[in-house]
Amino acid sequence: MYAFAIATLIVGFIAGFLFQRTGQCFMGAYRDLYLFKDTHLLKGVAGFFIGALVGYIILMLIADPFTVINFPWALFNGLAAIPGSIVKAKDLISVLIVGIVGGFGIGFFSVAMGGCPMRNHVMAAEGNLSSVAYVIGFWVGIPIIYLIINALGI
Amino acid sequence: MSQKIRVKTWQAGLIVGILSALAQSVYNLMPKSVEGVAAYKLAPVAYGFCMFCHVRDIVNIFMRNVFSFMTPAPISAVIPALTIVGLLLGAYFSAISTKSFNVRKTVNPVLAFIYGLLVASFAAILGACPIRIVLRAAYIDVIAFVGIAAMIVGAIVASELLLKRAGGG
Helix, strand or coil, X not given: CCHHHXXXXXXXXXXXXXXXXXXCXXXXXXXXXXXXXXXXXXXXXXXXXXXXXXXXXXXXXXXXXXXXXXXXXXXXXXXXXXXXXXXCCCCHHHHHHHHHHHHHHHHHHHHHHCCXXXXXXXXXXXXXXXXXXHHHHHXXXXXXXXXXXXXXXX | CCCCCCCCHHHHHHHHHHHHHHHHHHHHHCCCCECCECHHHCCCCCCCCCHHHHHHXXXXXXXXXXXXXXXXXXXXXXXXXXXXXXXXXXXXXXXXXXXXXXXXXXXXXXXXXXXXXXXXXXXXXXXXXXXXXXXXXXXXXXXXXXXXXXXXXXXXXXXXXXXXXXXXX
């Protein structure tokens, strides 16, 4: 039962260590490509995508008890989104709106801040006080948005 | 910076990507079912690494009685994901070992706090952070590609505004 906590702790530690070394940012990748035509960080995102794909395919081939369920997702569930959004409506139009609004908002405010949430957690650990403020806002913001969405009833 | 361990960005991405995918399988190792639901069905798929979801699960497990309105992944009723704790420890350890730890400010902290609030809100709406959206895309979720495209558009608009402000002022 504690396997998951320990596994994610180790994954997080390795991720923090490696991404601190490379200065990886999942939003800076797109920003640098657009502003400077620089693909340095984008290679990290591409590597992450390929690594995850390889990992899932390995798990699919190993099968029980390690298998991943419903992989590849689109083959089993069509256009339905993988669960995770706090918006309860699940029809296609709502899911598309959620994807576009959520994605646009994250992209806009992450670039305004200068990094994705992961990069800001790493910079907070490096001693950047602005990122510490960001991290506090991030943690405090989660219950607040739940309250707002619940009040709106969507 | 110490040059002892040199990692290229694609190598770091590849390693963490594989590990994040493999972390998914650990759910399957939990032997018991919870309230009649098999343990491996408790966790959403593509859940190995997420800045937003795992923070929410940690907040939830410690503050469950206060924030009863939150709907975390059912897994966090059993055990929280400690990715964020590991990430902070790993980054701190790396920063110390490369002597790149220094206290500084880059953005006005009040503004940074508000940005944190806003990014968390939009991440909650999307149901993923910029990392998990890539994991979801690797899980072949069509909506995730829409999310990434919207994210890139948002990044471009913000970049243009920053350029304009830098040029004008």
